[in-house]
Amino acid sequence: MELINKMLTGDKRACARLITQVENDQTQAENIIREIQQYANNAHVIGITGPPGAGKSTLTDKLVKSYLKDNKKVGIIAIDPTSPYSGGSILGDRIRMQDLALDPNVFIRSMGTRGYLGGLSKSTKNAVKILDAAGYDIIIIETVGVGQSEVDIVKTADTVLMVMVPGLGDDIQSIKAGIMEIGDIFVVNKSDLFGADRTATEINMMLDLNQNMERRPPVVMVTASKNEGIDKLSQEVKQHIQYLHESGKLEEQRKKNLKIEIVELIETELRKIIMTHASSDSKLDKEVNAVLNKEKNVYDVRDEFLETIGK
Amino acid sequence: MEKPIRVLIAKPGLDGHDRGAKLIARALRDAGMEVIYTGLRQTPEQIVAAAVQEDVDVVGMSILSGAHNHLFPKVVELLKEQGVNDVLIIGGGVIPDEDIPGLKEAGLAEIFTPGTTTTQMIEYIKNNLKR
Ligand code: B12
Ligand SMILES: Nc1nc2c(ncn2[C@@H]2O[C@H](COP(=O)(O)OP(=O)(O)O)[C@@H](O)[C@H]2O)c(=O)[nH]1
Ligand SMILES: [Mg+2]
Numbered sequence: 001m002e003l004i005n006k007m008l009t010g011d012k013r014a015c016a017r018l019i020t021q022v023e024n025d026q027t028q029a030e031n032i033i034r035e036i037q038q039y040a041n042n043a044h045v046i047g048i049t050g051p052p053g054a055g056k057s058t059l060t061d062k063l064v065k066s067y068l069k070d071n072k073k074v075g076i077i078a079i080d081p082t083s084p085y086s087g088g089s090i091l092g093d094r095i096r097m098q099d100l101a102l103d104p105n106v107f108i109r110s111m112g113t114r115g116y117l118g119g120l121s122k123s124t125k126n127a128v129k130i131l132d133a134a135g136y137d138i139i140i141i142e143t144v145g146v147g148q149s150e151v152d153i154v155k156t157a158d159t160v161l162m163v164m165v166p167g168l169g170d171d172i173q174s175i176k177a178g179i180m181e182i183g184d185i186f187v188v189n190k191s192d193l194f195g196a197d198r199t200a201t202e203i204n205m206m207l208d209l210n211q212n213m214e215r216r217p218p219v220v221m222v223t224a225s226k227n228e229g230i231d232k233l234s235q236e237v238k239q240h241i242q243y244l245h246e247s248g249k250l251e252e253q254r255k256k257n258l259k260i261e262i263v264e265l266i267e268t269e270l271r272k273i274i275m276t277h278a279s280s281d282s283k284l285d286k287e288v289n290a291v292l293n294k295e296k297n298v299y300d301v302r303d304e305f306l307e308t309i310g311k
Numbered sequence: 312m313e314k315p316i317r318v319l320i321a322k323p324g325l326d327g328h329d330r331g332a333k334l335i336a337r338a339l340r341d342a343g344m345e346v347i348y349t350g351l352r353q354t355p356e357q358i359v360a361a362a363v364q365e366d367v368d369v370v371g372m373s374i375l376s377g378a379h380n381h382l383f384p385k386v387v388e389l390l391k392e393q394g395v396n397d398v399l400i401i402g403g404g405v406i407p408d409e410d411i412p413g414l415k416e417a418g419l420a421e422i423f424t425p426g427t428t429t430t431q432m433i434e435y436i437k438n439n440l441k442r
Contacts, residue, residue: 013393016366024314087315088340094361095350101364108364112315112345198353 004035007134012107015134019109022126029126029228039133044241047157048059049143055189056142058224062099065116065137066234067138073105075131078142079121082112093142119143125156154182155257158250159240163187164203166195180206183217185236191221273309318369321358322351331404338429355385363393364371368440375404384417387429397442
């Protein structure tokens with residue numbers, strides 16, 4: 001495909017167009033991903049998650065600048081919510097990354113969730129693959145930031161930064177379940193604000209409670225808006241990357257994530273088959289009546305369905 | 312899969328009036344579009360870079376400061392230089408009627424001045440997409 005060749009030579013328009021295609025069209029997406037597979041899997045993927053307003057975009061901006069100093073090429077995917085009512089969205093993360101727009105070694109793409117839950121959009125993974133093939137060394141994904149449901153990022157990123165801010169108060173307690181497990185590095189942003197020390201202490205205490213971790217995540221205090229603490233943070237990210245490589249965890253994690261991806265793809269297709277073949281509404285209505293009349297049992301209905309789709 | 316219209320809403324130059332731009336951004340979102348809002352004080356180069364990377368269908372610019380005759384055509388020119396010719400380029404803000412023909416000649420598809428309803432703009436965008 002001509003677009004792919006152009007993208008491989010560093011053409012940003014081609015790269016952008018390919019991302020649009022994987023976002024909009026499943027068939028095109030599959031063709032593209034098949035063709036670029038051989039060029040991908042070289043980048044390190046960093047996920048940045050945390051509540052809305054925590055400073056994820058501001059932090060991304062600063063972190064990217066530190067990578068540019070190391071002569072890295074950085075791709076950014078910034079995700080914001082799609083309105084369930086209109087299907088539209090306002091994607092505003094670029095506001096905090098204005099200085100990066102013109103850097104030849106940076107590519108920023110904003111995406112709406114388009115109805116996908118879990119903090120990412122359905123096409124995020126494929127967009128990552130395209131940026132990877134396009135030669136970006138580091139790919140940063142900024143998640144939506146709606147809290148509890150931000151679990152998908154661990155299935156896509158190698159290193160996850162969990163961004164917290166002072167003043168969340170009881171929230172830290174309430175989000176700890178599930179959330180404490182997904183951070184590889186905890187960032188307390190807005191350290192210029194009152195209560196940041198306390199927030200860091202609380203996170204540290206919570207992390208210490210969890211004894212069965214293979215690696216105890218560090219807690220780093222930063223003030224993204226003033227570019228303070230960013231060196232320390234990028235140092236911690238480097239150490240995590242090193243840890244992943246040396247411990248064999250990187251391969252292990254990626255294998256696990258690939259398994260999940262494959263199973264999810266199969267599930268999607270199976271669900272389609274179920275919807276079209278086995279459980280069209282009229283058919284299902286009939287079966288429901290049979291069950292209500294005690295002519296059949298729900299398990300009988302299931303077994304009959306499985307037989308019709310050839311299990 | 313649905314294919315939402317992607318629109319870049321940008322504020323070129325030093326103009327700090329952003330009420331109109333934000334209003335348009337919300338209206339287009341409510342009409343089902345994906346709006347990339349880049350914030351204030353954008354150079355034409357930044358706007359073009361964002362338009363390319365975001366692969367938008369529409370570039371919409373807002374100026375109330377009076378610098379439209381310089382900034383709007385500059386963006387059109389830079390987009391052309393990048394080979395971007397399938398994007399609908401529109402503008403809005405406080406723009407005297409007598410400036411509008413010149414801007415259209417420079418490559419802006421349409422100019423929306425105060426008093427235009429967002430419904431009119433949404434209709435215009437939907438009917439004039441270039442791809
Ligand atoms: C509110 C206002 C302000 C507010 C701005 C608040 C804000 N955050 O936006 C404040 C008080 C800060 C302000 C400051 C100034 N202002 Co003032 N301001 C206005 C005022 C009264 C209304 C603007 C407004 O918000 N309208 C409401 C919005 C919704 O309308 P709109 O932006 O025009 O958008 C509509 C259309 O134009 C169109 N549209 C606009 N953009 C786009 C984009 C696209 C893509 C599309 C499709 C459509 C579209 O759609 C909208 C709906 O119809 C105007 C006067 C006027 N009547 O316009 C002066 C006005 C714009 N300001 C003016 C001036 C001079 C200034 C100052 C320089 C004053 C000073 N000396 O300090 C400063 C500069 C500020 C800066 N940093 O740039 C002048 C500009 C003169 C000129 N063009 O030559 C005006 C025209 C007043 C005047 N008659 O002199 N201002
Ligand atoms: N006080 C303070 N404000 C910050 C800091 N970092 C970001 N902000 C502000 O927090 C707000 C939200 O930032 P943003 O990066 O958009 O957050 P996001 O929603 O998590 O992406 C903005 O107004 C930023 O200027 C910080 O370190 N200290
Ligand atoms: Mg953000």
